[in-house]
Amino acid sequence: MRVPGNEHLSKAEWRARVLQARASVSPAEHAAEAEALASAAVSVAAETVCAYVPFDTEPGSVSLLNALVKAGSRVLLPVIPDVVGPLDWAVYTDESTLVPGRLRGILEPSGPRLGVDAVSEADVVLVPALAVDRRGVRLGRGAGHYDRSLTSGRADRFAVVRAEELVDSLPGEAHDVPMSGALTPAGLVRLPSPAVM
Numbered sequence: 258m259r260v261p262g263n264e265h266l267s268k269a270e271w272r273a274r275v276l277q278a279r280a281s282v283s284p285a286e287h288a289a290e291a292e293a294l295a296s297a298a299v300s301v302a303a304e305t306v307c308a309y310v311p312f313d314t315e316p317g318s319v320s321l322l323n324a325l326v327k328a329g330s331r332v333l334l335p336v337i338p339d340v341v342g343p344l345d346w347a348v349y350t351d352e353s354t355l356v357p358g359r360l361r362g363i364l365e366p367s368g369p370r371l372g373v374d375a376v377s378e379a380d381v382v383l384v385p386a387l388a389v390d391r392r393g394v395r396l397g398r399g400a401g402h403y404d405r406s407l408t409s410g411r412a413d414r415f416a417v418v419r420a421e422e423l424v425d426s427l428p429g430e431a432h433d434v435p436m437s438g439a440l441t442p443a444g445l446v447r448l449p450s451p452a453v454m
């Protein structure tokens with residue numbers, strides 16, 4: 258990810274590169290990183306934490322959610338809305354209550370929907386990302402779900418990435434909500450990003 262010239266890649270090119278690199282991570286390496294992320298997550302445990310269930314090649318696993326619950330956090334997970342707009346939220350209790358959602362079968366809690374404003378109750382939001390740069394610019398999958406959901410709030414926003422996905426510079430846009438840190442298998446890296454207004 259530090260190849261000279263990377264800084265000129267478009268968002269689409271970055272996405273393709275990261276997804277390709279993730280596809281070559283072995284199951285053993287993925288499992289080791291997921292356990293390391295679960296340990297690192299304890300350091301960000303807070304009263305209410307918004308997290309998500311990793312799918313496909315995303316780093317992490319439900320171990321991370323279980324570690325947060327064990328540490329005493331109230332954990333909220335996103336529920337993908339039927340119409341384009343901010344994410345809905347529901348409480349995570351344990352794996353047995355997760356059901357496949359409408360997008361790529363990403364697991365979601367089957368319990369009551371709390372509404373789009375529930376994210377404002379969070380002290381910490383763990384945000385899925387393909388990469389994040391040292392200024393806090395995050396690269397997502399391009400649906401804008403999180404940028405629409407994090408427009409206000411006092412929460413710390415931590416992008417969850419593999420260590421090599423914390424990069425020097427990503428292409429940013431005005432609507433990109435800055436991350437306050439990167440949660441990696443090596444631990445939490447705080448980033449000097451401005452607060453969301």
Ligand SMILES: Nc1nc2c(c(=O)[nH]1)N(C=O)[C@@H](CNc1ccc(C(=O)N[C@@H](CCC(=O)O)C(=O)O)cc1)CN2
Nearest residue numbers: 309310311312335337360361363385397398400402403
């Ligand atoms: N685990 C997880 N949960 C999440 C997200 C996420 O990125 N990861 N989201 C983050 O917003 C929201 C769901 N948004 C998503 C948006 C796109 C794709 C997706 O798989 N997109 C395809 C490309 C689709 C296309 O070609 O247009 C892909 O990336 O392969 C998945 C989830 C809420 N929950």
Ligand SMILES: Nc1ncnc2c1ncn2[C@@H]1O[C@H](COP(=O)(O)OP(=O)(O)OP(=O)(O)O)[C@@H](O)[C@H]1O
Nearest residue numbers: 395396397398399400401402403404405408432433
């Ligand atoms: N606050 C917002 N209000 C309305 N549209 C938005 C907002 N934020 C992003 N979008 C739109 O969402 C689309 C995807 O944005 P972007 O490429 O930044 O997604 P992303 O951050 O990579 O994806 P995601 O947040 O789903 O992981 C863009 O077309 C953008 O215009």
